[in-house]
Amino acid sequence: MAEVAISPDVLEWARERAGIPFDMLAKRFKRYPSWIDGRGSPTFQQLETLSSVLHLPMGMFFLPEPPEEKLPLPDFRRISEPEVQRPSTELIDTIHICQRRQRWYRDYLAGSGSETLQFVSSAEVGDQPAVVAGHIRTTLKLEVGSRNEAANWEEFLRRFISLARDAGILVMINGVVGMSTAE
Template sequence: MKQLEAFAKATHTPIGYFFLPEPPEEHIPIPDLRTVRSDEISHPSPDLLDTIHTMQRRQAWLREELIECEAESLDVVGSARVSDDPQGVGLEMRRMAGLADGWAAAVRTWQE
């Protein structure tokens, strides 16, 4: 069982998946995922799903943090279009939120 747990951890796979008759379909939990060449992703890798879930947790944490600190609301919703440059949109969103480049690397946990 310890080997299975280690394998599940290494492959980012819930241990229960190994006992299913067939693997479940994994769906990307964001509606407008952009890729480098706008390629469609039919089977997201465990690393991609892990990264998306990590960022969704950070997003939820930051939202709660800003609400708790009674920060002013931001005019982000509706400020960008799907056709806009993703890097430019991200830069503008960080500017609006008052976040410096590399903020995520500097704040590794909610306790910092």
């Protein structure tokens, strides 16, 4: 089969982006080390499989150099740690999916003549957190101490989601990222 010319730098970037160790990928793709050294390239079929394994659209492999990839939103995970680890490709994919759904829903609401909810853009960065939290509780009709009335956190979460939906907020739930619940 004919080989597909791809940049070794893009190939290595894709592996690092996916967080897959070199040895693991070399075990799955016997010629991987030679692809990185520029002494060969994968076939189209191998590239399709590699694309799936690395959670990367196939077209990305045809870039002349690795792209500078930015997270689609601020990353507030593990703020206290000096080195924040890059989110998994599955988490990034999930964020992109949710953002597409959010854009669709916004367009849907605009097209159906729905009015903007009063609380949208009602808070600013400099506002006191306690005041903003109070406005959120009022909007959601969430009483202080209502968490204690729930039998467990799952029941409270269901109630919270229901109140958010009743207020007109699009709620997306994803308990599994890829095949992992660890994210």
